[in-house]
Amino acid sequence: xxxxxxxxxxxxxxxxxxxxxxxxxxxxxxxxxxxxxxxxxxxxxxxxxxxxxxxxxxxxxxxxxxxxxxxxxxxxxxxxxxxxxxxxxxxxxxxxxxxxxxxxxxxxxxxxxxxxxxxxxxxxxxxxxxxxxxxxxxxxxxxxxxxxxxxxxxxxxxxxxxxxxxxxxxxxxxxxxxxxxxxxxxxxxxxxxxxxxxxxxxxxxxxxxxxxxxxxxxxxxxxxxxxxxxxxxxxxxxxxxxxxxxxxxxxxxxxxxxxxxxxxxxxxxxxxxxxxxxxxxxxxxxxxxxxxxxxxxxxxxxxxxxxxxxxxxxxxxxxxxxxxxxxxxxxxxxxxxxxxxxxxxxxxxxxxxxxxxxxxxxx
Amino acid sequence: xxxxxxxxxxxxxxxxxxxxxxxxxxxxxxxxxxxxxxxxxxxxxxxxxxxxxxxxxxxxxxxxxxxxxxxxxxxxxxxxxxxxxxxxxxxxxxxxxxxxxxxxxxxxxxxxxxxxxxxxxxxxxxxxxxxxxxxxxxxxxxxxxxxxxxxxxx
Numbered sequence: 001x002x003x004x005x006x007x008x009x010x011x012x013x014x015x016x017x018x019x020x021x022x023x024x025x026x027x028x029x030x031x032x033x034x035x036x037x038x039x040x041x042x043x044x045x046x047x048x049x050x051x052x053x054x055x056x057x058x059x060x061x062x063x064x065x066x067x068x069x070x071x072x073x074x075x076x077x078x079x080x081x082x083x084x085x086x087x088x089x090x091x092x093x094x095x096x097x098x099x100x101x102x103x104x105x106x107x108x109x110x111x112x113x114x115x116x117x118x119x120x121x122x123x124x125x126x127x128x129x130x131x132x133x134x135x136x137x138x139x140x141x142x143x144x145x146x147x148x149x150x151x152x153x154x155x156x157x158x159x160x161x162x163x164x165x166x167x168x169x170x171x172x173x174x175x176x177x178x179x180x181x182x183x184x185x186x187x188x189x190x191x192x193x194x195x196x197x198x199x200x201x202x203x204x205x206x207x208x209x210x211x212x213x214x215x216x217x218x219x220x221x222x223x224x225x226x227x228x229x230x231x232x233x234x235x236x237x238x239x240x241x242x243x244x245x246x247x248x249x250x251x252x253x254x255x256x257x258x259x260x261x262x263x264x265x266x267x268x269x270x271x272x273x274x275x276x277x278x279x280x281x282x283x284x285x286x287x288x289x290x291x292x293x294x295x296x297x298x299x300x301x302x303x304x305x306x307x308x309x310x311x312x313x314x315x316x317x318x319x320x321x322x323x324x325x326x327x328x329x330x331x332x333x334x335x336x337x338x339x340x341x342x343x344x345x346x347x348x349x350x351x352x353x354x355x356x357x358x359x360x361x362x363x
Numbered sequence: 364x365x366x367x368x369x370x371x372x373x374x375x376x377x378x379x380x381x382x383x384x385x386x387x388x389x390x391x392x393x394x395x396x397x398x399x400x401x402x403x404x405x406x407x408x409x410x411x412x413x414x415x416x417x418x419x420x421x422x423x424x425x426x427x428x429x430x431x432x433x434x435x436x437x438x439x440x441x442x443x444x445x446x447x448x449x450x451x452x453x454x455x456x457x458x459x460x461x462x463x464x465x466x467x468x469x470x471x472x473x474x475x476x477x478x479x480x481x482x483x484x485x486x487x488x489x490x491x492x493x494x495x496x497x498x499x500x501x502x503x504x505x506x507x508x509x510x511x512x513x514x515x516x517x
Binding site for chain 1: 381
């Protein structure tokens with residue numbers, strides 16, 4: 001069918017004088033408006049995205065708009081009689097409309113993606129904040145429970161001691177032995193509460209990060225251990241020159257104390273107990289290791305090693321609260337490091353942990 | 364016993380809600396044989412009434428200040444921090460030595476107490492022998508060695 005030019009007859013629904021006006025409007029003004037509109041949209045989107053590359057589109061769209069506007073001027077001069085009557089007659093009109101639509105769609109898509117990723121980020125942030133809040137609640141719960149447990153524990157220990165001190169003559173040997181057992185258990189529980197409080201404190205405390213002299217920290221922690229643990233007497237401790245690392249000195253010192261204390265405890269049954277501390281730089285960080293030639297553990301249970309209250313030996317064999325390596329793990333994790341262990345039963349254990357690199361001293 | 368001692372000067376006021384902790388503390392102090400007059404109160408509100416001579420302690424006066432106050436932090440009604448603030452912010456009571464005796468060794472608790480004007484902060488050990496020793500050292504130092512600003516011995 002022929003396009004409905006006015007001189008060829010009236011359009012089926014419109015009066016024949018209005019048709020050229022409408023055509024001019026539809027095929028010239030509409031693409032012009034579309035071009036200007038999409039150029040404006042591009043500008044707004046560019047601003048919202050804070051990315052100025054799409055400004056190139058604006059240039060092209062404005063150029064196309066100028067061309068389209070020129071076309072409109074031609075109509076204005078020669079009258080609506082020459083108005084276009086369809087897209088096919090003037091390919092640029094079609095191209096202009098398509099270009100506008102494509103630009104808007106493309107930018108819409110990009111903006112939407114950006115919006116979604118922003119939304120995702122804010123949701124993740126909120127979720128993280130909530131997890132942190134809950135963790136804090138849990139930590140403070142653990143903290144206050146541990147504190148409240150100390151009061152009755154002190155009473156048990158106190159009254160048992162008073163009973164033993166002031167009424168020993170009314171008890172026979174078995175009675176006195178029972179009281180000793182009560183006291184020993186009170187002391188174990190006291191140590192347990194202390195360790196739990198340390199664990200909770202290490203999780204909550206603010207970290208101060210500075211370059212660490214690892215040799216000094218190891219020596220310091222070991223001196224501390226020697227003062228409280230008689231088992232260190234026969235131990236042959238070797239500390240290799242250790243590479244520097246970065247971290248919170250008091251937290252790392254605490255972790256070293258627990259590692260050395262374990263190494264001493266596990267190797268004390270040997271004729272010549274040996275403990276060795278080493279360190280190497282790797283691409284991911286500085287890896288330190290504490291090795292002992294002690295009883296070792298079954299590697300099948302290696303995944304349980306760093307959990308709270310996890311013990312791989314029975315209490316009578318090797319005393320302990322089962323919190324030590326959990327403390328090490330907590331400290332190392334807060335430094336974005338890792339802790340792991342290797343062992344052969346009967347020949348020894350090596351516990352590794354990594355810390356961040358010291359800042360490059362070359363520059 | 365409370366009614367008679369309440370009207371007399373007191374050398375040491377123990378503010379402690381836990382009966383067992385209170386008994387063990389008083390026992391340790393009595394074993395020192397310093398001849399000190401000890402009085403124990405169970406909560407923070409009553410401790411302030413006692414020191415400031417308010418009901419039910421109207422026959423006491425704020426001038427009969429205890430020579431030393433041993434203060435627990437976790438107390439019913441008015442907690443230890445609040446008692447400390449009330450005592451240290453009043454001219455009539457701020458010179459009374461207050462030793463905080465708490466189960467908590469948290470740095471925040473310690474710092475807060477010193478900021479409020481505590482004269483000392485001591486963590487109560489769980490171990491009975493260590494506990495007795497700690498309390499007795501406080502007693503010996505503050506009741507015997509240290510020159511108090513409290514009432515002169517009659």
